[in-house]
Amino acid sequence: MTQMYFQKGFGLGALVAPALLRTYASPVVERLRQGGFTAAAGDLRLTLAREFGFCYGVDRAVEYAYETRERFPDRRIFLCGEIVHNPDVNARLQEMGITILSGSNDPAIRHAEIGADDVVILPAFGVTVPQMADLTARRCVLVDTTCGSVLNVWKKVRQHARNGFTVVIHGKHYHEETRATVSQALTESGAHYLCLRDVREAAVLCAFLRGELEAADILAQFAHACSPGFDPDRDLQRIGLANQTTMPTRESLAVQEMLREVLRHRHGEAALAERFRAFDTICSATQDRQDAIHALLDAGGLDRMLVVGGYNSSNTQALAALCAPQVPTFHVRDASCIHPAAICHRPVGSPTEITTCDWLPEGRVTVGLTAGASTPDSVTGEVVERILAVRGYVPADLR
Numbered sequence: 272m273t274q275m276y277f278q279k280g281f282g283l284g285a286l287v288a289p290a291l292l293r294t295y296a297s298p299v300v301e302r303l304r305q306g307g308f309t310a311a312a313g314d315l316r317l318t319l320a321r322e323f324g325f326c327y328g329v330d331r332a333v334e335y336a337y338e339t340r341e342r343f344p345d346r347r348i349f350l351c352g353e354i355v356h357n358p359d360v361n362a363r364l365q366e367m368g369i370t371i372l373s374g375s376n377d378p379a380i381r382h383a384e385i386g387a388d389d390v391v392i393l394p395a396f397g398v399t400v401p402q403m404a405d406l407t408a409r410r411c412v413l414v415d416t417t418c419g420s421v422l423n424v425w426k427k428v429r430q431h432a433r434n435g436f437t438v439v440i441h442g443k444h445y446h447e448e449t450r451a452t453v454s455q456a457l458t459e460s461g462a463h464y465l466c467l468r469d470v471r472e473a474a475v476l477c478a479f480l481r482g483e484l485e486a487a488d489i490l491a492q493f494a495h496a497c498s499p500g501f502d503p504d505r506d507l508q509r510i511g512l513a514n515q516t517t518m519p520t521r522e523s524l525a526v527q528e529m530l531r532e533v534l535r536h537r538h539g540e541a542a543l544a545e546r547f548r549a550f551d552t553i554c555s556a557t558q559d560r561q562d563a564i565h566a567l568l569d570a571g572g573l574d575r576m577l578v579v580g581g582y583n584s585s586n587t588q589a590l591a592a593l594c595a596p597q598v599p600t601f602h603v604r605d606a607s608c609i610h611p612a613a614i615c616h617r618p619v620g621s622p623t624e625i626t627t628c629d630w631l632p633e634g635r636v637t638v639g640l641t642a643g644a645s646t647p648d649s650v651t652g653e654v655v656e657r658i659l660a661v662r663g664y665v666p667a668d669l670r
C-alpha cells in the first residue's frame with residue numbers, strides 16, 4: 272500500500288474557517304486592533320504590541336489539524352507531540368478526538384499503537400529523522416504541518432554539514448524544533464552538532480576556542496547538547512552556525528559575532544570563510560513580534576507588561592525576556608492566572624510559576640500586552656477581559 276502523505280492541506284479551508292473563527296478569534300482583541308492597538312477604561316490603559324499571537328506557521332498547522340478531522344472523520348488521529356506550545360490549542364484538538372502522543376523519545380515506543388489505518392499529524396516544529404522513518408514504516412496517513420521556516424533551517428544545517436562544518440545551533444537542545452533540526456544535520460556522513468542556549472554558553476565555547484578551556488570542560492558542560500562522539504578538538508575546526516527559529520534575534524546576532532571574532536583571531540581573516548559560516552534562521556514572525564516589543568518599550572509609559580502564552584513556548588519566553596529588564600513583566604499562561612489582588616506567572620528563566628500580590632498599582636496605570644506566536648487571540652482576549660474586570664470594567668467601557 273502506498274503511504275498517504277499530505278503537506279498542503281485538503282482544500283477544506285472554507286469548511287473549517289467558521290470553527291476556527293469561533294474558537295480562536297476575540298472581539299475585544301479585534302476592537303483593540305482596529306482602534307490603533309490602545310484603548311482606555313477609566314484610568315486603566317491597555318496597549319497591545321502591533322504584532323502578536325498566531326504566526327503564519329501556527330495558523331497553517333492548526334487549520335490543517337481541523338481539516339484533517341474533517342477529511343478523516345472515522346479514523347483515529349494522533350498528533351506527534353503538541354501541535355504548538357499552547358495548552359488551550361492542544362486541549363481543543365483533544366476535544367476533537369485527536370490524541371497527543373508523548374512520553375518516550377524512542378519512536379518505536381512512542382508510536383507503538385500506530386497502525387496503517389491511523390492518521391498522524393506532524394507538528395509545526397517538525398519531527399526528528401528517526402521519528403519520520405518510524406512513521407513511514409508504519410504506513411499510516413501522514414499530515415505534515417512542519418512550518419516552512421523550520422524546513423529552511425533544516426536545509427541550511429544540512430548544507431553546513433555537507434560542506435564539512437560542524438553545526439552549532441543557537442537554541443534549546445531539548446526543544447522539539449532543535450531536536451528535529453540536529454537530526455537533519457546528522458543525515459550527512461560524519462556530521463556533528465553542538466547547541467548553545469545563550470551568550471553565556473557561547474562565551475564558554477569561545478573560551479575553549481581561545482585555548483582557555485580543555486576539551487573535557489566542553490564535554491562536561493555540553494554533554495546533553497552535542498552529537499554522540501563529539502570531540503571538541505576535532506569537531507570545532509570548522510563551525511556552521513544557525514538558530515532555532517524563535518530565539519531572541521539580538522542574542523543570536525551576538526552569538527554570531529562572538530564566534531566570528533574568536534575564529535578570526537584563531538585562524539586569521541583570510542581563513543575565516545573556510546572556518547566559519549552563519550545563517551540567520553530566526554523566522555520573520557519571531558522577528559516581527561520582537562520588533563513590535565522593542566517599539567512598544569521604546570515608546571515608554573508602560574507600568575506593567577503582560578506576555579501571554581504557554582510556559583513551554585520558546586518564542587513567548589523570548590518576548591518576556593525582552594520586556595523584563597525594562598518594565599515589571601508577567602508571563603501568564605491564560606486569564607486564570609489573573610486575580611484581583613494577585614497574579615500567577617512564570618518569571619524569566621524560572622522553571623516554576625509563582626504568585627505576585629498587588630501586581631496592578633492603584634490609580635492611573637498603563638498595561639502593555641503581547642502574546643506568543645502559539646497564543647490564539649481568544650486567550651489574549653480573555654486576559655484583556657480579566658484585567659478590565661480587576662478594575663471593575665467590561666470591554667464595552669474601552670474608549
Ligand code: SF4
Pocket residue numbers: 326327328329395396418419420421516517554555556557586644
Ligand atoms: S514561530 Fe516561526 S518557525 Fe515557528 S511556526 Fe511560527 S512562523 Fe513557523
